[in-house]
Amino acid sequence: MKAIETGAAYYAGQGPGADSQAVSLPIWLVLAGNLLMGASLWLIAAGGMAAKLILLGFWIAMLCAYARPVRITSDLLAGSLVLSGLIGVIATGNGANLEKLRLIGNLLMLPVGLLVGLVIGRDSLRVMIPVLVLYLLLSSSFQMTHEGMRLNQPFLFLGLFALCSVARWRGCRLLAAGSALAVLLSQTRIAVLAMLVNLLGMIRFSRAMTWLVGSVALAVAGWFAMSHLPRLFLTxxxxxxxxxxxxxxxxxxxxxxxxxxxxGAGSVEEILSGYQSFASFGALHNDHFRMLFESGTIGAMLWVAGWIVMLWTVRHARLAVCILLSVMLTMVTDNTLNYGHYLICCGIAAGIAAREGPHHG
Structure with a gap:
């Protein structure tokens, strides 16, 4: 009970240092969570909503179990009202009911992950990281495209990088470096840019060694990218x-x-399906514009307000702000709202970083 009250107090902005009293999950729950997350990951390839229902359902159940003592704060109230308003606009608007449910579920991923990180804390990493690493090791492969060989699943690797950025396990930095290399090898420009934004939150710029090592690392990474990853520099x-x-x-x-x-929800895909190039393009690749198109000016204003509330909630932690900004960035040129596992990972990472405060690291 004390751990939960501490998490609630930190969510209210009462200061860093709560991680030492974070929620400690029983081992059976960690194992069950890994099994469910594994099932959710393996169902991604099957398509449909099953993978996201498992993912979202598990973490909402965790919040219901551990967040009962959380008192209502101004941030939580504002976020709840904005999210409820946006859901209301989508639910009462045009579009098939299934598409409405799909979009609402996608919208819940990031805020639910953020609450998990804020309330449950570091132990949530034990549920996400092991199974995510195993899944990526077993399912990742290089694919030949007209622009050369590219590693698949860049956003899952990006989500792993976000989780590693707040982890303190032995070897977590090595795992972060491996996931960063995988993002580079995917040659997905927006994912690489988002990773760099996340990285800005991890760096302590006041240290001289940071500038020395960082300059060398940046030069080596730039040379490698220019020599072997030409797609990153195409315009x-x-x-x-x-x-x-x-x-x-x-x-x-x-x-x-x-x-x-x-x-209405689903209208973008419905319209795009009439295009001759739909099979190769697939979607609009801009979630901010998609929200304007499918939920209108009112929905877009609520969408922007939701981002403002989340950023304001974690404003005291630079890493948390950078993680959320990196997600916003990916939504400029990709369909990030469809990547539920990536959004949950980033939400959890941002929540943990915010829970620990400005001196995380």
Missing amino acids: HGSGRLAFWQDFWGMWQGGPAGQRWLGF
Whole structure:
């Protein structure tokens, strides 16, 4: 009970140092969590909602079990109201019920992960990291594309990097370096940029050794990328700009009701399915614009307000802010809302960093 009250107090912004009294999960729950997370990861390839339902259901159950003493704070109240408003706009808008449920579930991933990190703390890493490492070792492979060989699953590696950035296990820095290398080998530019933003939160710029080692490491990484990862420096947009212009024209030309309340959940994919290049492009690759298009001006304002509340909640911890900003960045050119496991990982990492305060490291 004391650990839970400490987590609640820290969420209210009462200061760092709560990690020493963080929730300690029983070993049977850690093992059960690993089994469920493993099942969720392996169901990704099957598609559908099963993988996300397991993922979200487990962590919501954990919050219900451990967060009962959490008192209502202004941050929690504001976040709940904004999220409820956005869910209400989506639920009452156009679109199939299944698409509404899918979008609502996607929206819950990051805030649920953030609460898990804030309330449960470091022990949540024991549930996520081991099974994620095992899954990536067994399922990752290089794939030939028209731009050369690329390692798959960049966002799962990016999520692992975020978790490692707040871990204190022996060898966690080595694991972080391995996941960083995997992100580089994926040659996914937005993932690499997001990783660098996350890295900015980890670095202690006041140390002279940081500048010395960092300069050498950056030079070596830059040389390696330029020599062996040419895709990272290409400037093409893979056709995204043309699609964004089309959808912007549709949104501007729509009736006032749709501009305010959106075209409905799932409307982006429904419209894109009529494009000849849909099979290769797949989605809009801009979640911020997608929220404007599907939930309208009101939904977009609530979307922005939600980000402001989350960033304000963790404002005292630079690493937590950087992790959330890295997620925002990926949403500019990718479909990050669909990557539930990545969002949960980043939410947990940001929550842990915020729980430990500005002196994490």
